[in-house]
Amino acid sequence: MSLRGDVCVVTGACGFLGKSLVKLLLEEEKMAEIRLLDKHVQPEFLKSLEGKTCLSLHYSSSYFAEAHLKCRKMFVSFFYNSPLFLIDMIKSCSSYFMRTQLLLEACIQENVASFIYTSSIEVMGPNSRGEPIFYGSEDTVYDCTLKFSYSKTKKEAEQRTLQANSEVLQNGGQLATCALRPMYIYGEDSHFLLGHMRDGIRNKNVLYRISRAEARVNPVYVGNVAVAHLQAARCLKDPQKRNVIGGKLYFISDDTPPISYSDLNHVLMSPLGFSIQEKLPLPFCLLYVACFFLDILCTMLRPFIRIALCPRVFSFQYKKNTPHILQPLLKLKVVLLLPLSISYFISFVSYM
Numbered sequence: 001m002s003l004r005g006d007v008c009v010v011t012g013a014c015g016f017l018g019k020s021l022v023k024l025l026l027e028e029e030k031m032a033e034i035r036l037l038d039k040h041v042q043p044e045f046l047k048s049l050e051g052k053t054c055l056s057l058h059y060s061s062s063y064f065a066e067a068h069l070k071c072r073k074m075f076v077s078f079f080y081n082s083p084l085f086l087i088d089m090i091k092s093c094s095s096y097f098m099r100t101q102l103l104l105e106a107c108i109q110e111n112v113a114s115f116i117y118t119s120s121i122e123v124m125g126p127n128s129r130g131e132p133i134f135y136g137s138e139d140t141v142y143d144c145t146l147k148f149s150y151s152k153t154k155k156e157a158e159q160r161t162l163q164a165n166s167e168v169l170q171n172g173g174q175l176a177t178c179a180l181r182p183m184y185i186y187g188e189d190s191h192f193l194l195g196h197m198r199d200g201i202r203n204k205n206v207l208y209r210i211s212r213a214e215a216r217v218n219p220v221y222v223g224n225v226a227v228a229h230l231q232a233a234r235c236l237k238d239p240q241k242r243n244v245i246g247g248k249l250y251f252i253s254d255d256t257p258p259i260s261y262s263d264l265n266h267v268l269m270s271p272l273g274f275s276i277q278e279k280l281p282l283p284f285c286l287l288y289v290a291c292f293f294l295d296i297l298c299t300m301l302r303p304f305i306r307i308a309l310c311p312r313v314f315s316f317q318y319k320k321n322t323p324h325i326l327q328p329l330l331k332l333k334v335v336l337l338l339p340l341s342i343s344y345f346i347s348f349v350s351y352m
Contacts, residue, residue: 001238007033008233011103013057014038014045016189017118017182021226026053028230096153097160104164104175111169114236115177116229117161119249122151123181138249158249165247176236178245180228182252186264187222196265200274207269209262209277212284216258224254 008025012018013036025034026049033054036046046057100117107115124133125144133142146152158179165177186193200207228250235241259267266276280287 001234003029003031003230003233003237005030005032006237007031007035009035009037011037014040014042016187016191017185017222017225019045019189020187020222021229022049024223024226024230026050029053097156100157100160104160104167104177107175108164108167108169111171111173113169113173113176114233115161115164115175116232116236117158117177117179118229119158119179119181120151120154121181121183121251122148123155123158136251138251162247162249176242176246178232178236178247179249180225180232180252181249182225182228183218183220184261185222185225186219186268190222193265193268197269197274200269205274207262207265207274207276209280211260211262212280213260213263215260217261218253218258219256219261219264220253221256225252228252 003025006029008031010018010022010025013022015038018036018038022034022036025031031053033056036055036057038057041057043057046055049055104115106112123146124136125131125142125146127142127144131142133140136142146155158181161177161179164175167175169175196207232245232250235245262276266274282290
């Protein structure tokens with residue numbers, strides 16, 4: 001079902017995924033208006049967009065100070081919040097739940113029909129035993145106690161979003177919500193990939209190996225994550241599908257083959273002449289010891305400063321929910337890697 005004539009708000013619209021979603025909405029839908037809400041406004045991004053849809057860019061230092069105004073006369077809200085830098089993530093992670101709560105309240109008071117929350121794979125774990133997940137799904141049982149602030153608050157926000165499903169709106173209607181959990185997202189303008197490229201250039205065009213080749217995950221292309229959001233919005237508008245996906249969460253992946261983080265970087269950047277280290281910089285046992293002491297250091301410094309450790313990410317599949325949400329439009333092909341890598345290089349030059 002089309003979103004023609006509807007109004008939507010995209011929070012974090014100038015971010016990595018937000019920009020891809022806005023472009024997709026302009027290409028695939030003829031909406032009445034798209035309202036872009038972000039703390040980091042990029043006027044040049046707005047100027048680069050093409051389409052007949054009315055666009056409005058809103059900046060708020062408190063992010064949701066004007067939530068009610070932005071949600072007025074709106075059909076769907078996409079809540080995506082992914083900071084560009086680690087320091088921003090640490091400062092803002094404690095407010096994920098509050099931000100979600102405020103926007104949900106605004107949706108209810110302004111009679112917004114649908115709300116889509118972008119969660120994270122990190123809300124799944126890992127657990128204290130470091131147990132992997134092989135081809136998991138939404139029904140996979142995984143015992144885990146989250147210890148990182150980012151994953152904790154994202155999990156709380158996700159749960160609040162699902163609980164808000166079927167809440168009564170001011171006009172007597174019902175709010176429909178769903179949560180999407182994308183895998184590690186790669187694509188154009190990824191600051192993670194640009195960072196690895198920068199380190200590789202400093203290392204004489206040799207990428208650092210930060211993960212073992214057998215530690216495979218399910219990366220997902222940013223364009224397919226945007227497609228999942230659009231298809232979720234269409235399903236929430238369809239009266240027959242609305243009750244099917246309302247109040248549910250979905251993992252978002254695509255046909256990108258399982259691969260380690262380091263090897264993914266190499267696949268994307270090898271057309272530019274980058275090679276990669278064959279082994280980890282240190283033996284795995286020494287890395288375990290280093291992580292052990294780092295964990296102790298973090299515990300000692302926690303009252304004074306927050307230090308984020310990189311958790312593991314596991315593999316999931318989207319096949320189960322293809323009838324409901326995701327049928328990836330973009331397939332990973334070798335022929336696409338060269339132009340994709342060139343776009344990384346162009347982005348990197350401007351990033352420098």
